[in-house]
Amino acid sequence: xxxxTTAPTAATPAVPPAPKRDWIPVLLMPxxxxxxxxxxxxxxxxxxxxLAGLAMGMIIFIIASGLTLVFGLMDVLNFGHGVxxxxxxxxxxTVFALLGGWVKSPDALTQLAAVFAAMLAAMLLAGAxxxxxxxxxxxxxxGLHLKQILITMGGxxxxxxxxxxxxxxxxxPLEPPMILRGSLSIGDAGVETYRIFATVIGLLVFASLxxxxxxxxxxxxxxxxxxxxxxxxxLGYRIRRLFVAVFVAGSALAGLxxxxxxxxxxxxxxxxxxxxxxxxxxxIIIGGLGSxxxxxxxxxxxxxxxxxAGFLAPKAxxxxxxxxxxxxxxxxxxxxxxxxxx
Amino acid sequence: MAGVHTHIGAYHILHGVDLVVPKGQVTxxxxxxxxxxxxxxxxxxxxWAASQGSIRWNGQDITATDTASRxxxxxxxxxxxxxxxxxxxxxxxxxxxxxKASRMEDVDAQRLQWIKQLFPxxxxxxxxxxxxxxxxxxxxxxxxxxxIEPRELLVIDEPSKGLAPAIVANLLEALKEVKRQGTTILLxxxxxxxxxxxxxxxAVMEDGRIxxxxxxxxxxxxxxxxxxxxxxxx
Ligand SMILES: Nc1ncnc2c1ncn2[C@@H]1O[C@H](COP(=O)(O)OP(=O)(O)O)[C@@H](O)[C@H]1O
Ligand SMILES: [Mg+2]
Numbered sequence: 001x002x003x004x005t006t007a008p009t010a011a012t013p014a015v016p017p018a019p020k021r022d023w024i025p026v027l028l029m030p031x032x033x034x035x036x037x038x039x040x041x042x043x044x045x046x047x048x049x050x051l052a053g054l055a056m057g058m059i060i061f062i063i064a065s066g067l068t069l070v071f072g073l074m075d076v077l078n079f080g081h082g083v084x085x086x087x088x089x090x091x092x093x094t095v096f097a098l099l100g101g102w103v104k105s106p107d108a109l110t111q112l113a114a115v116f117a118a119m120l121a122a123m124l125l126a127g128a129x130x131x132x133x134x135x136x137x138x139x140x141x142x143g144l145h146l147k148q149i150l151i152t153m154g155g156x157x158x159x160x161x162x163x164x165x166x167x168x169x170x171x172x173p174l175e176p177p178m179i180l181r182g183s184l185s186i187g188d189a190g191v192e193t194y195r196i197f198a199t200v201i202g203l204l205v206f207a208s209l210x211x212x213x214x215x216x217x218x219x220x221x222x223x224x225x226x227x228x229x230x231x232x233x234x235l236g237y238r239i240r241r242l243f244v245a246v247f248v249a250g251s252a253l254a255g256l257x258x259x260x261x262x263x264x265x266x267x268x269x270x271x272x273x274x275x276x277x278x279x280x281x282x283x284i285i286i287g288g289l290g291s292x293x294x295x296x297x298x299x300x301x302x303x304x305x306x307x308x309a310g311f312l313a314p315k316a317x318x319x320x321x322x323x324x325x326x327x328x329x330x331x332x333x334x335x336x337x338x339x340x341x342x
Numbered sequence: 343m344a345g346v347h348t349h350i351g352a353y354h355i356l357h358g359v360d361l362v363v364p365k366g367q368v369t370x371x372x373x374x375x376x377x378x379x380x381x382x383x384x385x386x387x388x389x390w391a392a393s394q395g396s397i398r399w400n401g402q403d404i405t406a407t408d409t410a411s412r413x414x415x416x417x418x419x420x421x422x423x424x425x426x427x428x429x430x431x432x433x434x435x436x437x438x439x440x441x442k443a444s445r446m447e448d449v450d451a452q453r454l455q456w457i458k459q460l461f462p463x464x465x466x467x468x469x470x471x472x473x474x475x476x477x478x479x480x481x482x483x484x485x486x487x488x489x490i491e492p493r494e495l496l497v498i499d500e501p502s503k504g505l506a507p508a509i510v511a512n513l514l515e516a517l518k519e520v521k522r523q524g525t526t527i528l529l530x531x532x533x534x535x536x537x538x539x540x541x542x543x544x545a546v547m548e549d550g551r552i553x554x555x556x557x558x559x560x561x562x563x564x565x566x567x568x569x570x571x572x573x574x575x576x
Binding site for chain 2: 064205216218220221223224227228230231232233234236237238239340
């Protein structure tokens, strides 16, 4: 770096060392995985559960990423986020029905094309409905937390009922095409192909989000707005427009997550959104409201723990994640990566 | 601003503020703590709504205009709290204030050079998260950000508060230069030794009103007014 030519004053100190990143939250994942090993005791089982947990965590991350930004940017508590998960999953069942020939095609690429078509349709529709949802339900209650909770929960109930009108109240199967079934074996452990696929999609989403948030002006504005919306306004940008964009993108990602979740479960019910809702709130609280990296780590921790607990003590699976949240909040009250709020 | 009233929640804070900020000059807004200076600036920026009265910009009524549009008219604002974006680097902080640029390379290179010369800390900490800087360095970033593009009006709230003398001296030189380039400045200050080296006009606030307005030269000559409004003489 070049040195300044002006006379040195208190305002021109030597170039400082780069500040350290906070790696401790990242280390929690291997720590939790290692902690699980002695309890599970069987290495191949442990490996399978760990990889399943990471895949599940990636899907939860995709769903939670938009929600954490929605809260961070405008303090909006959207308890209706889950409806976009259900919507995405049901759209996928319709796309698979329409493209039945592709899904069952002997050609692997055609099978994948059907999956990508389903993901794209789910994102487009969830994004469009997100726009309407924001306009009708969220905008009238900006700044009013209690009303936000009530009205977005109401929106979720209405959304579920509408889904029942279109797709019926029954469970609908959503089976991945052949190419994504089956498993690879690593030593004695089996890894389902679909989990690898979900993990790759999750990583792509994470990488894209990080790129947008750190390399584009709109991403920088979103991060700045999470910190201090008033100052972003004072610089000449309408925070509400940014918020609508984030809300729509977040809804689209929830739709994508819904497709992945439905394929993971291999079937879809209208209540899928309410089921996942609690997990995603745990995730964004653990991560630090407004933090994308926090949401990723939170989601992976929740995914791991859900799988370990599901194996060791199935009844305690949800409880274990609530306990994890409590422990993390006692340690860091603002979550793993608390966002500096003005 | 003419007859501006501002309520914050149930509190009536501004009681009919009349303030004229002449083009090309530096207007000092003085007054004791709690007089309503910050509230006046926030109302000017549209961060609080005026409940009565009007705000005009070059003859155009902007009382109902939102904050973002006011900023786009050419107003740079440095709030009392500095409000740099802690998580973003110094460079990113500046980029966000440059309306015409979507990447750093789009920012006018000459202007950038000028900024870096005025605010050495900006260059030193270019790729450094703004949140990790000292108070003085943050203040430099906040002022640099406000003038990253030529602005018609710069609004600054107590920039010298809590800063070391050397940094205040740097700030003074920078603001003089900003003024020399033709930017109108509205400056809230308690540090009169600093402010009087910039000022052209003086307005004094008390209890949510402007109680005295004069040219700085007249104000400095008027010992009685200084004693009455500020409890000191210059
Ligand atoms: N957010 C707020 N809520 C309620 N009262 C406020 C708020 N901000 C400022 N005030 C009150 O408004 C008055 C003027 O404050 P301010 O404009 O900050 O004064 P100054 O900047 O001149 O010190 C003070 O009495 C202060 O207590
Ligand atoms: Mg003040």
